[in-house]
Amino acid sequence: xxxxxxxxxxxxxxxxxAGCASPTSETSSVVVAPYNASTIPFKTLQEFLAHRPVxxxxxxxxxxxxxxxxxxxxxxxxxTETDGPEIFGTVSFKVESVLKGDLVPGATMTIxxxxxxxxxxxxxxxxxxxxxxxxxxxxxxxxxxTPAEFNGATFAIFAQPNEGSIxxxxxxxxxxxxxxxxxxxxVTFPRPAPFESSATAAVKLDDIKAAIGR
Amino acid sequence: xxxxxxxxMHLSKFLAVSVAVLVTVAGLGPAPAMAHEFNLIRMxxxxxxxxxxxxxxxxxxxxxHFVHFQNYDQYGARTDLTVSEKCRRCWNDHTDIVWYAWxxxxxxxxxxxxxxxxxxxxxxxxxxxxxxxxxEVLFNERFTRDISGEAGFxxxxxxxxxxxxxxxxxxxxxxxxxxxxxxPSNVLTDDMISHINGAY
Numbered sequence: 001x002x003x004x005x006x007x008x009x010x011x012x013x014x015x016x017x018a019g020c021a022s023p024t025s026e027t028s029s030v031v032v033a034p035y036n037a038s039t040i041p042f043k044t045l046q047e048f049l050a051h052r053p054v055x056x057x058x059x060x061x062x063x064x065x066x067x068x069x070x071x072x073x074x075x076x077x078x079x080t081e082t083d084g085p086e087i088f089g090t091v092s093f094k095v096e097s098v099l100k101g102d103l104v105p106g107a108t109m110t111i112x113x114x115x116x117x118x119x120x121x122x123x124x125x126x127x128x129x130x131x132x133x134x135x136x137x138x139x140x141x142x143x144x145x146t147p148a149e150f151n152g153a154t155f156a157i158f159a160q161p162n163e164g165s166i167x168x169x170x171x172x173x174x175x176x177x178x179x180x181x182x183x184x185x186x187v188t189f190p191r192p193a194p195f196e197s198s199a200t201a202a203v204k205l206d207d208i209k210a211a212i213g214r
Numbered sequence: 215x216x217x218x219x220x221x222x223m224h225l226s227k228f229l230a231v232s233v234a235v236l237v238t239v240a241g242l243g244p245a246p247a248m249a250h251e252f253n254l255i256r257m258x259x260x261x262x263x264x265x266x267x268x269x270x271x272x273x274x275x276x277x278x279h280f281v282h283f284q285n286y287d288q289y290g291a292r293t294d295l296t297v298s299e300k301c302r303r304c305w306n307d308h309t310d311i312v313w314y315a316w317x318x319x320x321x322x323x324x325x326x327x328x329x330x331x332x333x334x335x336x337x338x339x340x341x342x343x344x345x346x347x348x349x350e351v352l353f354n355e356r357f358t359r360d361i362s363g364e365a366g367f368x369x370x371x372x373x374x375x376x377x378x379x380x381x382x383x384x385x386x387x388x389x390x391x392x393x394x395x396x397x398p399s400n401v402l403t404d405d406m407i408s409h410i411n412g413a414y
Contacts, residue, residue, distance in 0.1 A: 001251075029340050030340075031340065031344055031346075032383075033255045033333070033334065033335040033338065034255075036333045036334065037325070037331070037332040037377040038373065039322070039325060039330065040328040041327050041328075041330060048326060048327065051320070051321035055278075068222060077267045077268065077269060077316070078314055078336065078350050078352075080306075081321075083336070083337070088341055088376040113324060117336065119337050119340075119347075124340070125338070125340035127335055127338050133324065133325045158326050160323055160325075175323035175324055176323070176326065177324060177326055192325055
């Protein structure tokens with residue numbers, strides 16, 4: 001074997017090892033899949049707001065797309081004994097104003113959602129779910145944008161206490177959706193539209209306040 | 215001449231190793247074999263099977279009617295999706311689509327609106343096989359015996375359409391928002407059925 005050939009093999013082997021050791025080994029075990037739902041919007045903005053016990057505005061201060069893992073119940077409909085745990089993510093907001101509910105300005109409010117699922121109990125590969133209604137929060141690979149990437153954007157948060165609907169036994173967790181508020185005070189909802197108007201609903205924050213008597 | 219051949223050989227080796235290294239380091243592999251008409255994660259099987267995991271008779275009988283008949287287009291042409299139905303509650307880990315009814319409430323905790331049905335992949339093959347091994351379809355049990363036949367077909371068609379890989383479109387049952395669906399909105403279009411029959 002010539003010196004040139006040995007040199008090439010050494011370089012190739014080093015680079016191959018570098019490739020194996022890179023962080024892509026984690027991301028390569030993830031399949032991104034949309035979590036799809038067909039929905040019926042409420043007739044009016046008022047009806048939608050009536051079904052949201054907590055409404056606030058705030059800025060994103062922390063995110064974790066793999067905050068919790070919970071084993072599935074193998075006896076529940078749709079599960080098998082080999083199904084891996086479900087994964088839940090969180091998005092935390094510093095509350096700026098409270099339009100409805102028991103929160104106070106300055107408090108931290110954390111939204112929890114199902115962010116994915118391990119395929120098997122061995123947890124060798126997982127699914128990352130993406131949601132249309134979280135289009136402002138998620139990246140295409142199912143991870144969450146970092147607080148810095150939101151660049152100080154303010155969101156309207158329409159939520160309800162978790163109360164066990166996601167089986168994470170921790171207080172002060174909420175479920176809900178968020179919509180960005182632009183500089184003109186317009187709140188634009190990603191799909192699905194929360195009330196009948198158009199496919200993407202937009203409404204002034206002042207109209208939301210008026211609708212709930214603030 | 216000999217020197218020239220040696221340079222070509224050297225360059226060839228360099229290119230071959232560079233490509234191999236690039237593929238390894240960057241994680242680039244061959245693109246997933248996915249027809250461009252399907253823009254979601256698809257099922258893995260050419261021989262599709264599905265099953266109900268619904269334990270309550272009333273829910274099972276109501277929704278099973280729609281699941282069975284959603285696979286026809288407006289002209290009566292059938293897809294091959296109905297090739298195999300597992301018996302109720304005796305599906306296995308690799309059954310392609312498992313459906314059941316679930317109380318999805320009046321206002322979904324996440325979206326805040328009424329969810330009629332939903333679809334998600336519950337078990338996937340890891341990359342580079344970006345396909346779903348088992349998808350799950352849920353119907354909102356609050357609509358059992360409380361929804362029109364056309365809407366029932368539309369919801370079943372829409373969710374199973376997602377499972378096989380269709381995203382929203384302004385055709386057939388893949389309309390995005392329920393109130394805006396226009397007839398014939400409870401069936402797959404003949405074009406969608408051609409894609410399904412061609413791909414699976």
